[in-house]
Amino acid sequence: MQSKRYNADLTPPWKKQRPAPEVAAEPDLVVEEVTTGFCGAVIRCEKSAQGPTVTLEDRFGKHRVFPMEPRGFLLEGKVVTLVRPAGRPAPSAPARTASGSVAVPGARARVARAGRIYVEGRHDAELVERVWGDDLRIEGVVVEYLEGIDDLPAIVRSFSPGPDARLGVLVDHLVPGSKESRIAAEVTDVNTLVVGHPHIDVWEAVKPSSVGIPAWPSVPRGQDWKTGVCRALGWPENTGAAWQRILSGVRSYRDLEPALLGRVEELIDFVTGGGDA
Numbered sequence: 001m002q003s004k005r006y007n008a009d010l011t012p013p014w015k016k017q018r019p020a021p022e023v024a025a026e027p028d029l030v031v032e033e034v035t036t037g038f039c040g041a042v043i044r045c046e047k048s049a050q051g052p053t054v055t056l057e058d059r060f061g062k063h064r065v066f067p068m069e070p071r072g073f074l075l076e077g078k079v080v081t082l083v084r085p086a087g088r089p090a091p092s093a094p095a096r097t098a099s100g101s102v103a104v105p106g107a108r109a110r111v112a113r114a115g116r117i118y119v120e121g122r123h124d125a126e127l128v129e130r131v132w133g134d135d136l137r138i139e140g141v142v143v144e145y146l147e148g149i150d151d152l153p154a155i156v157r158s159f160s161p162g163p164d165a166r167l168g169v170l171v172d173h174l175v176p177g178s179k180e181s182r183i184a185a186e187v188t189d190v191n192t193l194v195v196g197h198p199h200i201d202v203w204e205a206v207k208p209s210s211v212g213i214p215a216w217p218s219v220p221r222g223q224d225w226k227t228g229v230c231r232a233l234g235w236p237e238n239t240g241a242a243w244q245r246i247l248s249g250v251r252s253y254r255d256l257e258p259a260l261l262g263r264v265e266e267l268i269d270f271v272t273g274g275g276d277a
Contacts, residue, residue: 025045124170167189
């Protein structure tokens, strides 16, 4: 009985073919990576220990890094070999704001819209400004804080939202059965969007690793949460100083929990979708 012999050469067939044309990986060149089908524009080329790489950005803004191997890409349906552009520095990635948006050099703040975003407290407002401030100024969106949402239905009626003056509200601890969820349910105006995150306080929406702690402590019910956090972490029981310590660890959206990121982006989209001020 004769055993079946296998070819030890596992090189993909497309790599065994004749050399493909070399194409300089110029900025914005759109190519498709042959093994994954990922299609995107060239953002930058870099050197690595394993050889040169190219970063592609697809139409959704997602980035992928690929080795610049022979016959590794398709250009207009034809196999090519990408090479680093000659005689010029590698293209750099576009500058980003703290929220991850593409920065607009020299952009001026827009005249404020009639619409607004309301948040519960000053710490919420400062955190939103830290991460989304550049975006909000370009869009002309003003963020104000309420010092709590107990009177939210009356506040919404007083604001008188409309198609060109939409109101977005960010609520802490918006979970089923909470006081906050009951208050939010009373707001039914079609030009108002109330969303929230599950964290007890916006402090908890900052990733513990960004603050230099292993986790946010559990505070017994009936105890002031912020004071309890300071006590559990061995910090001075000064919530203002504690907040500045937390805020200093926030440099970009990467320092925040996804549950907050998505809700703020949702509010910005809602307020800016209602027309100009």
